[in-house]
Amino acid sequence: MKNFLLAFIMLLSFMTAANAQKKAVVGYNYELGLSRDNVAATSGYKIFKVWSYCKKKELLTQEICMRNAIHGLLFKGLAAADVGTQGNFPPLCPEGYDAHQEYFDGFFESGDYMQFIQLTSKGAQQAGDVMKTANKEWKVGLLVQVNVNALRKRLEKDGIIQGVRGIFSR
Numbered sequence: 001m002k003n004f005l006l007a008f009i010m011l012l013s014f015m016t017a018a019n020a021q022k023k024a025v026v027g028y029n030y031e032l033g034l035s036r037d038n039v040a041a042t043s044g045y046k047i048f049k050v051w052s053y054c055k056k057k058e059l060l061t062q063e064i065c066m067r068n069a070i071h072g073l074l075f076k077g078l079a080a081a082d083v084g085t086q087g088n089f090p091p092l093c094p095e096g097y098d099a100h101q102e103y104f105d106g107f108f109e110s111g112d113y114m115q116f117i118q119l120t121s122k123g124a125q126q127a128g129d130v131m132k133t134a135n136k137e138w139k140v141g142l143l144v145q146v147n148v149n150a151l152r153k154r155l156e157k158d159g160i161i162q163g164v165r166g167i168f169s170r
Contacts, residue, residue: 029053030068032078033141044149046089047120048078049141057130057138062119063111065142070113073146074104092152093161100160116151117144 033049050069054060072078077091097104107113120143129141156163 028068028071030065030072032069032072032076044147045145046073046078046148047143047145049143051139051141053133053137053139055137057140060138060140062142063114065140066117066119066144067108067113069142069144069146070117070151071108073148073151089148092148092155103158103160116147116154119143120145 030050030052033051048069050065050072052060052065052068054064073089073091074093075091075096077094078089093100129139131139133139152161155161
């Protein structure tokens, strides 16, 4: 019985440690930046670079970086300096994550965000720019393209944001 109890406690502590490591991945530590590549976005799309940060390099997957890019468009937007001549792009959901936390938790955990984004890097650059910062963190940059029109329509359909018609019908 003691062996069973000891094994159970060890399993429980292992699961707790794995869960703590998973929660470290879930953090949104990123910035959206100017793309140095000469690329033009198709109407309804935004192309930009997302820089993601983490203490462990192996935790910064392409999916995490792409998730951070969608999160940035939803809650931070892009400054005019970040998108060149395209002008400011305000956040799609300016009231923030907490206003619809349950919806966005499901949206990101299920991977639904992946249908609105793709990598634009080609060949050797597919892995992105990887560097170590002065704070001993890893910084990974990926060039992404986001279908903003489709993302906006999805949020409108799900009742998270109002469409233009909803604004003028008051």
